[in-house]
Amino acid sequence: MKLATHPLVLIRLERGWSLADLARLMHREAARHQLRSGIDRNRIWKWEHQVEPTEEHQLLLARVLGVPAAEVEHLGWPWWLPAHADPLPFDPAGSRAAIREATTARMDRRSFLVFASSALATGAAQWATTEPGRLTGALAGQSVDPELLCWLEERTTELRGLANANGPLVAELLEIHLKTTVALIQEARYGQATGQRLHLTAAHLAQSLGWLRFDAAQHGAAQRLWQGALHAAHLAGDRDLGAGVLSDLAYTCTWLGQPKDAVRILGHARARTTSPAARSLLDLRHARALAVLRDRSGVTRALASAENELEHSDPRHAPGWVAWMSPADLSADAGRCWLDLGDQHRAAAAIEGGLSQLDPARRRTRAVFLTYQAEGDLRDKDIEAAAEHARLALDTSLDSKATRCLDLVTTLINRFERHSEPAAADLCDYARHRLAA
Structure with missing residues (x-):
């Protein structure tokens, strides 16, 4: 798997280290522990070009970078390195790493490396053109107990509902359930149907927890959780859920002042959805991004489409992650669009109408x-x-x-x-x- 820019390159650039500088630091660290390193600039160059270091060298590098040894084992090379420029690719290794990393998204050590919005758009394009593969093989360990799986699914539904009103109180529970589900994915034995249910559960948990991290202004953690949710939904073959996660990522782009990238992401997501409620939400978020870009005609078309899709949606059949979508959301967010476009009178009426129904x-x-x-x-x-x-x-x-x-x-x-x-x-x-x- 080829990364656009290797994380180790990013780390060196950020810290101002040459290849020789890093080699000297590793020699010094090895000497402190009475070890022989045998590392020179050429060997580090090879690591940056997808030659994987030995376990011993990885642990030595981790000491230099201040990364716990347990994290090296948990995430694997090169994903434990404290830098990423691009979302993980939609291949088996990339998806496994993304789902694993979702369980460590609370850590602050990479908070300065929120994914570039242009990189998120590239990841959205790859998601849109990569078909989910069948879950391959069974992992070592015991079979997943059906009652445990049902229990996890039921608790996930309950926690997602509680998160709307009691977010901070529910975050710890969501995190525990996510770690449990990912552990089952990694260690248990299961067939394809059970695997799909496990990945769906992980996707729902990571998506909900991502919103709580976003609400806490922990944008890097939110993005890593949503990347993990996107990969889990992809492996489960749930395109609507994947599109919903992409819409969350797009919403953060608009919130953080990057509406052009939100438009790109939503274009990829909208093309693969089947649920009218999901399409309505995507159209509404598309309108929000276009309003920031002052595209009045685009906003008008997107809002009309969102309203039409919502009218044709059946709440009984809407995916759980978008079941909250309502005329109140459509009205108030449309008001935000008109506010951005300078139409205060129209904005006031729409926002007031949305608030009255919320x-x-x-x-x-x-x-x-x-x-x-x-x-x-x-x-x-x-x-x-x-x-x-x-x-x-x-x-x-x-x-x-x-x-x-x-x-x-x-x-x-x-x-x-x-x-x-x-x-x-x-x-x-x-x-x-x-x-x-």
């Missing part, structure tokens, strides 16, 4: 929509209404415990400091008090 249990979504509403009021120079909605957004964000939502509303509240109206001053005082509590 399930009260979805506090994170409500916090985001209230922030949009406050931003629209502020653009209309209705300071009193803007302050009232911003106060509600702040309270809801704090209640949801979602860092992402809190960052969004506090950034907006900071804009009130430039206004002299009493309502603006009262809001800023209220925010300082709440945030200090």
